[in-house]
Structures are given as structure tokens and as C-alpha cells.
Amino acid sequence: MTKMTVGQPIKRVEDKRFLTGRGKYTDDINRPGQTYAYIVRSPHAHAKINGINKAAAEAMPGVHAVFTGDDTKDLGGIPCGWQVHSKDGTPMAEPRHPMLAEGKARHVGDPVAMVVADTREQARAAAEALEIDYQELPAVSDTGSALGDGQPLVHDDVSSNLCYDWIIGEEADADAAIAKAHHVTEIDLVNNRLVANPMEPRAAIGEFDESTGEYTLHTTSQNPHVIRLLMGAFVLSIPEHKLRVVAPDVGGGFGSKIYHYAEEALVTWASAKVGRPIKWTADRSEAFISDAHGRDHVSHAKLAMDENGKFLALKVETTANMGAYLSTFAPCVPTYLYATLLAGVYTTPIVFANVKAVFTNTVPVDAYRGAGRPEATYLLERIVEKAAREMGLAQDELRRRNFIPADAFPYQTPVALQYDSGDYLATMEKAIELSNYESFEDRRQEAASRGKLRGIGFSTYVEACGIAPSAVVGSLGARAGLYECGQVRVHPTGSVTVFTGTHSHGQGHETTFAQLVADKLGIPMENVEISHGDTNKIPFGMGTYGSRSLAVGGVAIDRALDKVVAKAKKIAAHLMEASEADIEFENGEFRVAGTDKTTAFGDVALTAYVPHNYPIEELEPGLEETAFFDPLNFSYPGGCHICEVEIDPETGVTEVVGMTAVDDFGRIINPMIVHGQVHGGLAQGIGQALLESCVYDESGQLVTGSYMDYTMPRADNLPSYTVDDHCVPAAHNPLGVKGCGEVGAIGSPPSVINAVLDALNPLGVRDISMPATPMKVWQAIQDAKMSQAAD
Amino acid sequence: MASVSMTVNGKSVSGDVAPNTLLVDFLRENLRLTGTHVGCDTSQCGACVIHVNGKSVKACTMLAVQAEGADVTTIEGLANGDQLHPMQEAFREHHGLQCGFCTPGMVMSAVDLANTIDNPDEKTIRHWLEGNICRCTGYHNIVKAIEAGSKAMQAGKQAAD
Ligand code: FES
Ligand code: FES
Numbered sequence: 001m002t003k004m005t006v007g008q009p010i011k012r013v014e015d016k017r018f019l020t021g022r023g024k025y026t027d028d029i030n031r032p033g034q035t036y037a038y039i040v041r042s043p044h045a046h047a048k049i050n051g052i053n054k055a056a057a058e059a060m061p062g063v064h065a066v067f068t069g070d071d072t073k074d075l076g077g078i079p080c081g082w083q084v085h086s087k088d089g090t091p092m093a094e095p096r097h098p099m100l101a102e103g104k105a106r107h108v109g110d111p112v113a114m115v116v117a118d119t120r121e122q123a124r125a126a127a128e129a130l131e132i133d134y135q136e137l138p139a140v141s142d143t144g145s146a147l148g149d150g151q152p153l154v155h156d157d158v159s160s161n162l163c164y165d166w167i168i169g170e171e172a173d174a175d176a177a178i179a180k181a182h183h184v185t186e187i188d189l190v191n192n193r194l195v196a197n198p199m200e201p202r203a204a205i206g207e208f209d210e211s212t213g214e215y216t217l218h219t220t221s222q223n224p225h226v227i228r229l230l231m232g233a234f235v236l237s238i239p240e241h242k243l244r245v246v247a248p249d250v251g252g253g254f255g256s257k258i259y260h261y262a263e264e265a266l267v268t269w270a271s272a273k274v275g276r277p278i279k280w281t282a283d284r285s286e287a288f289i290s291d292a293h294g295r296d297h298v299s300h301a302k303l304a305m306d307e308n309g310k311f312l313a314l315k316v317e318t319t320a321n322m323g324a325y326l327s328t329f330a331p332c333v334p335t336y337l338y339a340t341l342l343a344g345v346y347t348t349p350i351v352f353a354n355v356k357a358v359f360t361n362t363v364p365v366d367a368y369r370g371a372g373r374p375e376a377t378y379l380l381e382r383i384v385e386k387a388a389r390e391m392g393l394a395q396d397e398l399r400r401r402n403f404i405p406a407d408a409f410p411y412q413t414p415v416a417l418q419y420d421s422g423d424y425l426a427t428m429e430k431a432i433e434l435s436n437y438e439s440f441e442d443r444r445q446e447a448a449s450r451g452k453l454r455g456i457g458f459s460t461y462v463e464a465c466g467i468a469p470s471a472v473v474g475s476l477g478a479r480a481g482l483y484e485c486g487q488v489r490v491h492p493t494g495s496v497t498v499f500t501g502t503h504s505h506g507q508g509h510e511t512t513f514a515q516l517v518a519d520k521l522g523i524p525m526e527n528v529e530i531s532h533g534d535t536n537k538i539p540f541g542m543g544t545y546g547s548r549s550l551a552v553g554g555v556a557i558d559r560a561l562d563k564v565v566a567k568a569k570k571i572a573a574h575l576m577e578a579s580e581a582d583i584e585f586e587n588g589e590f591r592v593a594g595t596d597k598t599t600a601f602g603d604v605a606l607t608a609y610v611p612h613n614y615p616i617e618e619l620e621p622g623l624e625e626t627a628f629f630d631p632l633n634f635s636y637p638g639g640c641h642i643c644e645v646e647i648d649p650e651t652g653v654t655e656v657v658g659m660t661a662v663d664d665f666g667r668i669i670n671p672m673i674v675h676g677q678v679h680g681g682l683a684q685g686i687g688q689a690l691l692e693s694c695v696y697d698e699s700g701q702l703v704t705g706s707y708m709d710y711t712m713p714r715a716d717n718l719p720s721y722t723v724d725d726h727c728v729p730a731a732h733n734p735l736g737v738k739g740c741g742e743v744g745a746i747g748s749p750p751s752v753i754n755a756v757l758d759a760l761n762p763l764g765v766r767d768i769s770m771p772a773t774p775m776k777v778w779q780a781i782q783d784a785k786m787s788q789a790a791d
Numbered sequence: 792m793a794s795v796s797m798t799v800n801g802k803s804v805s806g807d808v809a810p811n812t813l814l815v816d817f818l819r820e821n822l823r824l825t826g827t828h829v830g831c832d833t834s835q836c837g838a839c840v841i842h843v844n845g846k847s848v849k850a851c852t853m854l855a856v857q858a859e860g861a862d863v864t865t866i867e868g869l870a871n872g873d874q875l876h877p878m879q880e881a882f883r884e885h886h887g888l889q890c891g892f893c894t895p896g897m898v899m900s901a902v903d904l905a906n907t908i909d910n911p912d913e914k915t916i917r918h919w920l921e922g923n924i925c926r927c928t929g930y931h932n933i934v935k936a937i938e939a940g941s942k943a944m945q946a947g948k949q950a951a952d
Binding site: 011012014015016017018019020021022023024025027028030121197198199200201249250251252254283284285505506507508672673676677679680681682683684706707708712713714715716718720721744 | 827830833835836869875882884886888890894895913916923926932
């Protein structure tokens with residue numbers, strides 16, 4: 001009998017190649033005859049391009065071609081995959097997003113030209129010889145003021161820079177509840193702009209085979225089929241059967257590698273023009289000005305309560321920065337992935353949100369780990385913590401009074417979503433226990449004796465992932481379906497290759513999915529190969545983001561396995577001369593129920609391909625099945641993160657001394673991988689709260705354009721984490737799984753800031769914005785001292 | 792063009808490079824040893840860490856010609872045939888990697904740490920990794936892996952003595 005692997009911390013199958021330097025990332029691949037592209041980018045935030053003189057660049061050694069917007073203007077623009085409508089029913093403003101600037105550059109980094117040469121160095125040298133006549137224009141980069149009178153227009157045809165003005169809920173109901181509430185807590189928040197910064201910079205290799213007319217693109221993508229669809233159908237008009245997209249090993253994504261980017265289309269298109277493969281690899285500095293950024297919200301919120309602290313209504317106004325153009329999923333992030341989560345884990349009966357999305361002269365903003373849900377959680381958990389202080393209640397007590405109880409599921413929120421399952425009180429109780437919350441005051445006093453300020457902060461959250469139901473997302477503006485595809489190919493000798501439309505760029509699918517297959521078929525994991533990332537191999541797929549791989553893609557594989565077993569049972573019944581209804585399948589063995597007559601899985605597989613003794617009239621030979629899975633609902637992980645910090649009031653330095661996360665992932669296939677995902681998310685959440693910020697100056701220059709200025713979390717900025725779970729199976733998929741990729745980044749930021757504010761509360765500090773850098777903390781302490789002295 | 796020779800993973804190699812060719816580019820492009828990665832252009836990320844004469848070096852901070860005559864080890868040269876180096880094994884055992892992009896640099900840096908300081912504690916490890924960025928793991932399991940890998944290397948050394 002093979003050992004069951006589901007639920008076990010099985011070591012990862014993929015590790016060996018990465019540990020020995022044998023991973024194959026896009027930039028590790030060289031194609032025969034390959035040339036190199038250099039993308040010339042606008043150094044200005046906003047500029048008219050009066051002319052480009054290519055002559056000198058074209059004459060440089062090794063140069064094959066120089067392309068500008070004039071060459072690509074008849075091709076499609078980079079498409080947006082989601083259409084949001086404003087409250088008056090009008091569709092969002094959707095200005096053309098050209099591959100190469102057409103007469104105007106709209107952000108620092110906007111591609112203006114592409115030089116193709118024999119070597120990288122030659123392409124770069126020729127780029128410097130390109131004469132571009134820019135006429136600088138005034139720019140707007142600040143989210144909060146983009147709609148203001150007299151602001152420069154990012155797109156001449158989009159008045160007042162407004163992309164859409166969207167609402168959810170009934171404003172009048174919220175206003176009425178607020179007007180008669182016992183207490184109303186108000187808050188102003190900025191959710192800081194971040195750069196995803198996967199360690200592998202983006203890269204792409206385009207190539208054209210003249211003999212077959214087929215294009216191949218190797219690219220650093222989380223979803224090669226989506227790229228094939230967007231680029232083939234909307235930008236370059238290449239039909240699917242003539243376009244292959246391969247996403248090999250990819251070095252992290254965190255959202256930033258979901259989107260279709262201009263460079264992918266440029267190298268693909270130009271490879272036919274030049275007649276040679278073309279490779280482009282981003283420098284890190286280039287990544288900062290060309291990878292889609294994340295977050296960037298400015299919000300004002302009001303929370304109405306009765307005398308017991310029961311939440312009566314929440315009203316939120318948010319301005320969300322879209323950047324200069326609409327990236328693939330950008331419009332849905334601050335709407336359907338944000339405002340629909342504003343009920344959070346609470347029974348708030350009335351929620352109203354108004355979201356205005358604005359264009360600015362900055363890099364496009366799109367989903368970054370969590371996407372919308374971290375922004376919702378940050379807003380809720382900050383205002384709830386503030387409300388607790390104002391009401392004189394402990395941070396856990398106010399939450400207890402408002403949690404959706406465990407017996408209330410399925411729970412319909414006032415903002416469209418229906419949560420399937422969860423137990424928010426239980427996750428909080430467990431986190432309270434693991435974080436030693438009860439003895440916190442002792443630690444605070446001990447820290448005080450060393451001159452340190454210690455604080456503890458909570459965040460209790462729910463998120464929606466496993467993205468998901470096509471009919472729902474379609475009605476909300478998605479221009480694609482969001483199901484997933486799995487194909488199981490049983491080979492004649494009984495080994496199995498699984499083709500999945502999801503993509504692994506760190507998540508360990510080659511292990512988790514193999515566990516599912518091994519257990520279901522009763523075969524060793526070594527006999528299972530998981531294949532992903534190549535549109536010529538995989539039937540179809542929507543890729544990996546929104547913590548969907550297992551909850552959607554894993555279920556598709558599971559369904560395909562069911563079909564395989566069903567067919568195999570028919571073959572086994574024939575072999576054992578029994579009725580199909582009497583066949584049982586367990587541990588890789590088919591058995592005639594109640595007898596000791598058995599046949600092994602491998603024998604059935606062989607029979608399927610060598611059908612000498614076979615029910616050929618009723619059954620086709622072969623053993624290969626495909627399934628598509630489109631769930632009826634999202635999945636809803638939730639949990640509680642508790643952060644403990646110590647602040648040095650002399651320097652403003654905040655040290656995270658404790659980070660406890662208890663999450664509900666639904667059923668867990670591999671706890672080692674799941675907890676590893678949480679660790680990574682927590683680091684990004686702590687990063688957002690204390691270290692990371694993407695800053696533009698008033699002229700639209702990116703101030704934080706390298707690792708010298710953008711503070712990436714490093715090992716010595718972070719603690720070891722206490723990670724555990726309390727799981728309630730998901731109700732909308734047969735595996736009961738919920739998702740784990742984003743929870744760390746969603747739940748943790750407000751817990752960190754709440755801890756900082758808890759530490760600073762005795763000094764009178766009531767607010768601090770992310771990232772709470774030493775400078776900001778120190779300044780807040782000084783300001784509080786000044787105002788206390790003045791009182 | 793300048794010609795350069797060195798020992799890489801125990802083999803003598805030579806090649807013609809531009810005087811400004813970085814060592815990392817020589818390894819990746821001339822020798823096609825693509826396990827050494829490039830994650831930044833400001834020498835901050837550590838994805839490119841290799842050993843030059845036994846000490847960890849960021850291969851993007853060194854010119855190929857500066858490695859003339861040097862003994863270079865890259866991630867491809869660390870395992871003993873099919874048998875992983877104890878530090879590689881510890882990363883696997885403790886789930887110290889996810890996407891794998893930072894991993895070669897992390898492992899090479901960790902091996903140098905274990906060679907330099909006996910049984911480093913968590914604080915020492917975190918401090919040592921100041922020059923290696925990982926965006927996936929949150930460092931928690933990397934730190935655990937390096938603690939265990941250092942112990943295993945120590946034990947291996949004692950067994951050999
Ligand atoms: S490539 Fe980043 S430090 Fe060398
Ligand atoms: S494992 Fe992905 S960057 Fe470290």
C-alpha cells in the first residue's frame with residue numbers, strides 16, 4: 001500500500017533543480033540566432049514627442065532595426081481585461097495603451113522605441129544614439145489630487161483624469177445610520193504604493209518560424225494562456241494555433257507577472273520583421289519603471305456604532321490610482337476585490353463605498369499580492385482598532401462583539417459576497433493564545449524598564465480568493481472566464497503526466513498536485529509529473545493569481561482523476577469479468593467487491609493502450625481525461641494576525657518582536673508549503689507596514705527606483721513567525737480547499753500599524769501612515785510631545 | 792577584447808571578453824552556467840553570489856578579468872555528483888526556497904557563513920544575509936535551513952578530522 005501524502009509536509013519535488021542551479025528561467029534560455037532588444041523609455045513623466053530621428057542609431061554596429069510608435073500604431077493597443085461601469089451606468093474611460101508611445105509619453109518608463117541588435121551592449125549603445133525630441137509637459141502623480149481643478153490631463157480625451165466613479169451599497173442608508181449612531185469613528189488613510197519586486201526581473205524572447213508561420217514567446221508569466229489570448233487576439237492578430245507561449249521557471253510573480261506587457265508583444269511582433277529571435281531582459285531599474293505597481297489608495301471612512309459597540313454602518317470613500325494606462329486587471333482591484341470585502345469578518349448590516357479611479361503620470365497600478373483585499377483589511381482593521389480605543393474597549397473585545405458567528409454560514413454580506421464557511425472567533429482565540437496576549441502587559445513593563453515602547457496589534461480578516469466563478473466575474477465586467485483546466489494522461493506503464501493551466505512560480509505545484517494524484521490513484525509520487533507553462537502542451541488555462549491554483553486548478557485535476565478512475569473501472573470490470581458496479585478502487589488496486597479478485601492500476605493502464613482483451617465496442621482505448629472546473633463561489637480564507645513591536649523612542653526604530661498568524665485555509669494538502677506561503681506573505685505585509693514605499697515626486701519622477709531607495713525587507717528586518725491554522729473546509733469545491741498565497745500580505749499590515757500605535761498611544765500619538773519608518777515614528781513622537789507641551 | 796582564464800568548478804576555462812564584462816555575465820553567457828542569477832543592477836540582491844578563492848563574492852561586482860587565475864565555485868559546482876551539499880540538503884529539508892531565484896546566491900552565501908563562523912545563531916545568520924534578498928520565503932525557513940546546514944557541515948568536518 002502506498003503511503004497517503006495529502007496533509008503531509010512532503011518535501012518539494014522541484015527543489016533539486018533549483019538548489020543545483022539547474023532551474024530554467026527565461027533569461028537562461030538562448031535561442032539560435034538570437035538578437036537582443038533594448039527598450040528606450042521616457043525619462044519624463046509627461047512629454048510630447050515632437051519627433052524621433054532613427055538614422056544615427058540605425059547606423060550603429062550590429063543594429064538590425066529600430067522601431068517606434070509609428071511602426072506599431074496600426075497594431076492593437078495593450079488590452080484591459082476588465083470593464084467597470086460608473087454609478088451613472090457609463091463604462092469606464094479606457095484610453096488606448098500603445099506598445100510604443102504614439103506622440104506622447106505618459107509616465108517615466110513609458111516605452112518609446114525598441115532597438116534590436118546582435119548583442120545587448122550594441123542595442124544599448126544604439127539606444128543612446130537615438131534622437132528623441134521631447135517637449136516636457138506638466139505632470140500629475142499624486143492620487144489624492146489627480147481629480148483637482150486645473151490638473152494636467154494624462155489623456156486629452158479623459159476629462160478630469162477620472163477613469164470611473166463607482167459605488168456599491170446604498171448611500172442614504174449608510175448616512176441615516178451614521179446620523180443616529182451612538183458613536184461614529186472616522187479615519188483618513190493612505191494605502192502606500194508598492195512595487196512587487198519578484199527577484200527575477202521580467203524577460204521575453206520572441207521568435208518566428210517562417211516555415212510554419214508559428215510564433216513562439218518565452219516569457220516570465222504567471223499565466224501563459226492569458227498572454228496568448230490577450231496578445232494574439234487583441235494586439236498582434238495571431239490566431240491561437242500559430243502562437244505558442246511558454247512560461248518556464250519563473251522567479252516569483254506576486255501579481256506583477258499576470259499582466260500582458262508591451263515588451264512581450266514587441267519582441268514577438270518584431271521577431272518576424274527582423275527574421276531572428278529577439279530577447280529582452282529587464283534590468284532591475286527598468287523593472288521599477290515598467291512592472292505594474294500595487295495598492296495606492298487614499299480613503300476616508302466612517303464607522304457607526306451603537307452604545308455597545310455594535311457596528312451599524314460603514315461608509316467609505318476611496319480614490320484609487322490606476323497610473324497612466326489600464327493594466328490587465330487594474331479596474332477590478334479597487335472595486336470587486338476591495339469594496340466587496342468591506343464587511344470583513346463583521347456583521348455590519350450596512351456598507352456603502354464610493355471608489356473613484358484616476359489616471360496619473362505614473363506606472364500602471366494593478367494587483368499585487370492580495371490585490372484590493374489588503375486595502376480593505378487595512379481600512380477595516382485600522383478603523384476598528386481606532387473605534388475600540390474611542391469606545392474604551394479592548395481590541396479583542398470590540399471584535400468579539402461584532403464577529404459573524406460560526407453558526408451563521410453561509411453568510412450573506414451587504415456587499416454582494418456570500419461567505420461559505422469560517423470561524424473567526426476560533427482563529428482569534430488561537431492567535432491570542434499563541435501570542436501570549438494575556439501576559440502582554442508584563443512584557444510592556446519589562447520593555448519600559450529598558451526604555452523601550454512595546455505595543456501589540458490585532459488584525460482579523462477575511463478574503464475572497466480561488467478566483468473563480470465565471471458567471472459572477474462576467475457579470476461584474478471580466479472579459480474572460482475564470483475556470484481552470486486539468487488534464488491527466490495515464491501512460492501505458494501506469495505513470496502519469498498531469499497538465500495544468502495554473503502556473504507555479506514558487507508555490508510548489510509540482511509537489512502539491514502530485515500529492516493529489518498519487519493519493520487518488522494509489523501510485524508513488526515519483527510516478528507523477530506535473531506539467532505547466534506551455535500553451536502547446538496544456539489544453540487551456542487561466543493561470544495562477546488570486547490564490548486560485550488549488551481551489552480551481554487542483555479541483556480540475558481532481559475531476560479529471562475521477563474520470564480516469566471511472567473509465568479504468570470499466571476496463572477492470574472487463575478484465576475481471578465482473579460487473580462495473582461491483583468494482584472498488586483503493587490504494588491503486590481494483591477489486592471485485594467482496595472477493596479477493598484484484599487487478600492493479602498499472603495493468604489497467606497497459607490494457608487501455610494494448611487493448612487485445614478490451615470492451616472495444618463500448619469503450620475507446622487510451623486513458624487520458626480532461627476536466628474544466630468553474631466553481632460556484634469564491635473561497636474565503638480568514639484569520640487573525642497579532643503583531644508585537646518594540647520601539648526605541650530615541651531613534652524611532654521599530655522592531656517586530658512577535659508575529660503570530662492563525663489562518664483558515666480550508667483543507668490543507670501540504671502544510672509545509674502552506675505555511676511557507678504565509679511566511680512570505682507576512683514578510684511582504686511587514687514590508688508594506690514598516691519599510692516599503694514607492695514614491696513619486698511632484699514632477700512625476702520615481703524617487704524610489706532601485707534597491708538603494710526602495711526598502712526591500714531583509715532577513716535582519718524580520719522576526720521568526722508563529723504560524724498555525726484553524727481550518728474549516730470550503731463548501732464550494734470538492735477538495736474543501738480555500739487558498740493560502742495571499743493571506744499573509746492581506747492580514748498583517750494593520751496588525752503591525754496597530755501595534756505601533758499601541759506602543760505610541762501613551763505618548764499621545766494617534767495616527768501614523770505606512771510605512772512607519774524610523775523617521776516617521778520619531779517625528780510622530782516629537783509632534784506628540786510638542787502638542788502635549790502646548791496643552 | 793581581453794582573454795581570461797580561471798578555474799570554475801574544478802575545470803580550467805578561458806575565454807575572450809570585453810574589458811568591462813562582469814564576471815556574472817562571463818559565467819552565464821560564455822560558460823552558460825546559468826545557475827548564478829542577476830536580480831538587480833546595484834549590487835544589492837545577492838542572487839549572483841559565488842565563491843572566488845573560497846570566499847563569497849557578488850559576481851556582479853567583479854569584472855571577469857579580475858578573476859584571472861582565480862578558483863571559482865558556482866552553485867553548479869557545489870553538489871558532489873548526485874549528492875547534494877549539506878547546505879543544499881538543509882534548504883530542501885527546511886523548505887528554504889520557493890521560486891528558487893534567490894536560492895543559488897543564498898546557498899553560496901550560507902556556505903561561506905558556515906565556513907567562517909561555527910554554528911551561527913539566528914541573529915548572526917540574519918545579519919549575514921543582509922546582502923541577500925529573498926522575496927518569497929520571508930526568510931523564516933532560510934534561517935532554519937542555514938542553522939541546520941551549518942550544523943551538518945560542522946558535523947561533516949568533525950567526521951573528516
Ligand atoms: S545581481 Fe544583485 S547583487 Fe549581484
Ligand atoms: S525563493 Fe523566490 S526569491 Fe527567494
